[in-house]
Amino acid sequence: MEAYPKQTTRLFKFLIILLLLVVLIESEGQLASVVMNIEHGTWHILLKMVLVLSACSLVYILFRKFKQLETAEREIRQIAYYDLLTGLPNRRYFMDSFTMKLNNLQQTNGSLMAVMFIDLDQFKWVNDSMGHEAGDLLLVEVVNRMKRCVRHKDFLARLGGDEFVLWLPDLEIAEDAQYVAKMIVETLNMPVYLQDREVRITPSIGICMYPEHGSDINVLMKNADMAMYHAKVNGGNSYQIYRPAMEKRVNNYFQIVSEFHKSLFRKEFELYYQPRIDFKTGRLESVEALIRWNHPERGLIMPMEFISIAEESNFILPLGEWILKEACRQNKMWQDRGFPAVRVAVNVSVKQLQQPDFARKLRDIMEETGMDPERLEIEMTESTLMTDTNQMLITFEELKKIGVYLSIDDFGTGYSSLSYLKRLAVHALKIDRSFIRDLPEDEDSVTITEMIIGLAHNLRLEVIAEGVETVQQHNFLLERGCKKAQGYLYSKPLTESQLAEMLGTSGLHFGPVIETEDVYVG
Structure with missing residues (x-):
């Protein structure tokens, strides 16, 4: 050089x-x-x-x-x-070396290779909330951990920001690249301590194989990048191997991102509400707000098609604020019309909770809409608890002062500890539908569900089952002491007008009913 x-x-x-x-x-x-x-x-x-x-x-x-x-x-x-911060080769060095190696391989019919694109999922938040010095320290730690996962002859380079590329030459089989990717995911999942705070960082990794997925450097880099985006829009903290079908998915990603803000301005988003019932009385206990997108060309779009993209593109911040405000506004409207009191649960993303002023924004929404805090439930996923525990403790303390109800969604799928449940003082645990789905036949699902119900009782927390679709599931949960549930067995998600009509006619009793073949898409 x-x-x-x-x-x-x-x-x-x-x-x-x-x-x-x-x-x-x-x-x-x-x-x-x-x-x-x-x-x-x-x-x-x-x-x-x-x-x-x-x-x-x-x-x-x-x-x-x-x-x-x-x-x-x-x-x-x-x-x-070279990159001055990490000491790794930079993009220029990588491209020069990789081009030379590819030319040699093409002349000699060389061996199997892999190219990995590695992107850090929460790095921007660390930079924004903790400062660039903390971000630099985090990058150095990430590099040190990744170096322990690769061989001496592997080539790790920093492309810029929180993006890295890893070149794995002389592989025996394609699964070798997956093994390395899995090791990187696992080692980066371990907590990092910055400024006396525990931070968790996760990677999104895309894998492209030579010569199967391309023999030109630009094609290989593009395909690895595309696979990485596929991993990221599916929630991150994982790896994906390139497939030709991904190109359509990535194009869809950028199309949706380009339409987000216009859709919010044009009021294309709408809230549906799925009732929760009390097992003892069969009456409506609360409702969960579920977002839908009424697209002018594509029709009704379910959240599974755009929420992960909203998370990745940070559109979740304005969208999440709109959901909170709209749920509070509609609930206050029901209250003003004299309907029975009902609590509305709103899913809040980790990016919203990581905002230092989230509690202040929520307090402003409550004051603006006149909503009673006791009628609002904030739901967060279990993994949210471990993202930045110190900030979460501060935010939870502020939310408790406001007086809202707090619950942990998808409980049993993450890695929270009992000490955090106690310190954060949540009110309820929701059993993830993946465990409910196989009840009562699957032994593992039975064991996990019984453990969660027992844990909730021992911690004096309410427990809510989501995704109940059969009478057998209903009976199993009732016998084990689960007090509340939601699912298509009782009601599909309702529009605001449908729920208002139900509240107005006192149609608040729900028994197990099987009257639709719809599949849950909440």
């Missing part, structure tokens, strides 16, 4: 020094012949000493200059080809 080969540089130095010595010796010989005619030989000796010392001084000066030149060359090369 130098401007000229090292061997040429050294030969050039040697020839210069040799030429100078020859000139000096020749000059000394000529001067010496003149001095021979001088009566006093002392002058000849002195002159010879001066010439030798001059030659030595000149050689020393030249060596120092050459040394400075070499140092400057190394510094220039370091800046040009």
